[in-house]
Amino acid sequence: MSAQKKFDYDGQDFYTAIGNLAARDYNDHEIAQFVGEEVRAIITERNNQKIDDADPNEPMPELEDVEGIPDSLTAEVFSRMKNGSYDGWTEQENKLRSMLICQVLQRARGRLGLVYKGVYDKIALGKIKTKTTTTTHRTGVDKEGNKVDDTTTTETVQELPPNLQAITMWRFHHDPEFRKALQQMKRMDVSVDEKGIEKINVNIVYNKKEDTELQEKKG
Numbered sequence: 408m409s410a411q412k413k414f415d416y417d418g419q420d421f422y423t424a425i426g427n428l429a430a431r432d433y434n435d436h437e438i439a440q441f442v443g444e445e446v447r448a449i450i451t452e453r454n455n456q457k458i459d460d461a462d463p464n465e466p467m468p469e470l471e472d473v474e475g476i477p478d479s480l481t482a483e484v485f486s487r488m489k490n491g492s493y494d495g496w497t498e499q500e501n502k503l504r505s506m507l508i509c510q511v512l513q514r515a516r517g518r519l520g521l522v523y524k525g526v527y528d529k530i531a532l533g534k535i536k537t538k539t540t541t542t543t544h545r546t547g548v549d550k551e552g553n554k555v556d557d558t559t560t561t562e563t564v565q566e567l568p569p570n571l572q573a574i575t576m577w578r579f580h581h582d583p584e585f586r587k588a589l590q591q592m593k594r595m596d597v598s599v600d601e602k603g604i605e606k607i608n609v610n611i612v613y614n615k616k617e618d619t620e621l622q623e624k625k626g
Contacts, residue, residue, distance in 0.1 A: 413477065414443075414477060423449055424442050424446045424449060425438055425515075429511070435489065439480040441479065443476050447473045450471050491504075491505035491506075528577070531570050533569035538565075539564075539565065541561045
């Protein structure tokens with residue numbers, strides 16, 4: 408029985424694949440599942456580029472083999488590799504390769520976070536523009552009796568207004584004074600809608616019989 412084929416853990420493709428998947432917002436479990444597919448895609452693209460750049464008068468360039476690349480890693484194995492505790496590596500390999508994996512993940516997810524933040528800020532501040540395309544098709548007959556068949560396309564660009572909910576959420580996470588004031592307001596709010604009627608303590612005081620009779624005599 409032949410030994411199980413492995414990734415080239417010292418090659419660039421393995422780490423590029425991890426970074427590509429992380430940049431698409433894949434979590435660690437999904438990266439482990441699709442890393443083999445991504446490595447194959449990287450090598451296939453490189454092979455295709457070699458073919459495109461080949462000189463027709465020269466022999467076909469040697470292409471890289473993609474058949475021996477594993478399909479995936481288990482989530483547990485990838486976690487151990489990331490944390491530097493994979494049994495299949497030496498102590499030095501664990502130290503170096505886990506550092507590379509963590510660096511790749513941090514860079515990719517950092518860039519992704521900036522993209523999300525940019526989109527969120529635009530939505531909050533009302534800087535997102537929407538384009539509406541309207542197509543009108545008109546058929547009929549003009550005054551001279553000629554057939555009219557006309558199509559008109561109109562494009563309208565509109566800037567969305569600021570999103571108050573998004574602005575409030577942004578300030579809650581980034582403005583300590585605003586967050587403190589909002590939390591104080593919530594603590595002061597004792598409405599039934601917020602707390603639920605079952606959370607409001609109601610004390611009911613019953614008058615004694617003699618107190619009730621005394622009140623009736625005074626009346």
